[in-house]
Amino acid sequence: MQLLMLGLNHKTAPVEVRERFSLAKGAVRQGLMNLSEYDGLQEMVVLSTCNRSEIYAVVDDAASDEVTLKQFLFDLTGNEEDIDEYLYKYVDEECIRHLFLVASSLDSLVLGEGQILSQVKEAYALAREAGTTSTVINTLFHRAIATGKRVRTETRIAYNSVSVSYAAVELARQELGNLEGAGALIFGAGKMAELTAQHLVARGVKKIMVANRHLDKAETLAAEFGGEAVPWDQAMRRAVEADVIVTSTGAPHYVVKPWETQQLMAKRKGRPLFFIDIAVPRDVDPEVADIKGVTLYNIDSLEAVVDEHVEERRREAKAAYAIVEEEAAAIEKRFQYLSFQPIMALLSNRCERIRAREVRRASSKLPELNEAQWRQVEHMSRMIVRKILRMPMMKLTAAAGTEQEEFYIEAMRALFKLDTIGETKSEEKDCYRYAQQ
Template sequence: MKSGMQLIALGLNHKTAPVAVREKFSLSPEVIRDGLKKLYKYEHLREAVVLSTCNRSEIYAVVRRGSGNVLASFWGDLNNTECSPEFFEQYTYKYEDEDCIEHLLRVTSSLDSLVIGEGQILSQVKHAYAIAQAAGATSTILNLMFNRAIAAGKRVRTETRIAFNAVSVSYAAVELAKGTFGDFSHCSVLLFGAGKMAELTATHLMSQGLKKLYVANRHIERAIQLADKYGGTAVDLNDVFGLLDQVDIIITSTGAPHYVIYKRDMMRVMAVRGDKQLMLIDIAVPRDVEPEVGCLPGVKLFNIDDLEAVVDDNLQERQREAIRAQRIIQEEVDALLERFNYLSMQPVMAQLTDKADFIRERELKRAMRKLPDISEEEYKVMERMTHMIVRKLLRDPMRMVNNTAGTSRERVLKYAIRKLFKLQEESIDE
């Protein structure tokens, strides 16, 4: 890695913060994109990628060594909140350099997920990286790291059985409901939301024999599309609360930034339902259901943090595969660290190559002026010959430069090459 630069990951996840905290730091792609476009305002913050999912909010960054506190400022501005030192100590984690690399690879390999082996996280990391690239917030270091991490995630899923028979959050939600109602053949379920999570939930519900499915969504067209796929009924949002006295289970997974089900509404619903029990499973972050709804008689309310017990029951086999996955991750970390070692020598190597190639082209043009009748084929032979002379002359110096990268000899060799070949000094960031 470039001398003076440091890799840092700052974040919180399902292990360090409850959903009531996580939802406050859930960011939309638009907010992330706007924040990353203003990266230039933060002194010593060189590159950044922001990952925000239902179970984690993280910033991966390249900062000037010793300037890690700049991430706290960027975090606060991005989330439009001021966090105390006590908050960071209680809820967040921070990984540096090699630990940062390993953490990202564990994330892309789904070893750090609520559900080990789940498949969504890899696409979520890809999306986060794409947003950062489009915002101009990444360069050499994070480009290398994220490309390697994404490749490692694919490799883990290909070379291990970590994803075999893996549960998902939506599967866990259905299993939780099944534990209470048993047979779904006499139940009716309302899905609040029509995105990917809702579709996965519908798939699991129908595989368990559900006969009556309702789908409500802000965009009725998407509700109709999902309901038709599974033989269900689409419901307009304005008609939802008139329906709730008929359903047994509500599973919510909208992307709304606010509650979509409030206690005041559910009080009226439960008054109509009488003694009929109602289960609500809220797998959205930010949460869809006001927490006080769970205090109403006859209501059982669960959120995403309550799914851990279901997930744990299905964990043993994937934990064995996780050991194999960790070996792959360590191989990938070592390979990436080796690449980063070479980065510190790349500027001087590039300068030396550029200068040699400039001289080669200049002298070739001079020779061509003295050989006006040379054929195109003869010109290509001469050009290739001069190119190979330069390449072979630089081969040994380049090998030596690579071998000293990251060692105590690096600084001396860089200085000697610059002096011998009169190369330009590196900028302060290098």
């Protein structure tokens, strides 16, 4: 059993590659529900954001199951192209550290941004809902989320941090010189669109228009900022009133096309138009950038935005890295003994069943004992079992992670017949629950 992570992100793949491997929630859910069809893949969480697509899995053997995991990624996206130059993989300890860095926003496009921790939580919740998490993944993601929270609590890495939406608005301000009194059109009405509207208003934008396929959502967001909801099919006509257009939809195809942008620019009579596409997959056809008077930036352009607080956050990142190392070392130690937990649980359950059976037999022969005396008998019998098991458990623990690990597991199974006598489905379930704890 090993941990294996396969993925690509903003550091290894440009947006035109990332968008082809962006994973919609529905596709992820469907893929996870069919995980049993892939040999060697036991547990899984799929994390997909605008800047990364990563699969965390518990596999039988990382070396042989990497091909299966890659096929799972291809099946999710419908792509079969050669992307080895963009992919990275991490196994066991490296996988743990990478996830902790991701959850702590130390691997983000914008250092210290807060959205990634919520995205990790959502990815884990989706996997639990689909039934693809168990002992290892549950332990790993609980600790990763706790580590992300600890980093944000114990360091100032999130202090004055920027978000993707903030960086987008800052880029618009730098390019246009000033947003005071400007007009903006936002495609999309999700969380990213809401944050973008907040930053636009804060920078002095006076006219906010929101276009969304569901008009009621556009109306709700527009009302929050004193703006106007625009019907989806009229958005590009109304764009003549905008200086900045920000796109942040979940559409799987381009929503802004060259021909309609060409028509729009003719109506603007030379007035320039600034597009910021922060969606993955992209919302704006790249050919729009070739139209005279149009400036188009996508999410990869945001890395160049000057952030006056980045040096402070880099200093805080040193403390955050130390926290990640501490937490990773702790969970590695816990995983070291994970392989023994099922066998320990089986042995404990076996002994507990024997103890309880013998106490029940004694109760029919000792009717004169009162309740207090029976509590003493119960306590005494439990202590006898605990002391008998103490040495075997210590031997198992000492062998964890060594060459003798497999020998002791098999020895325990053989000596106590843990795979045969009295092992019912119910007992297996109890044992598994113990291992999860």
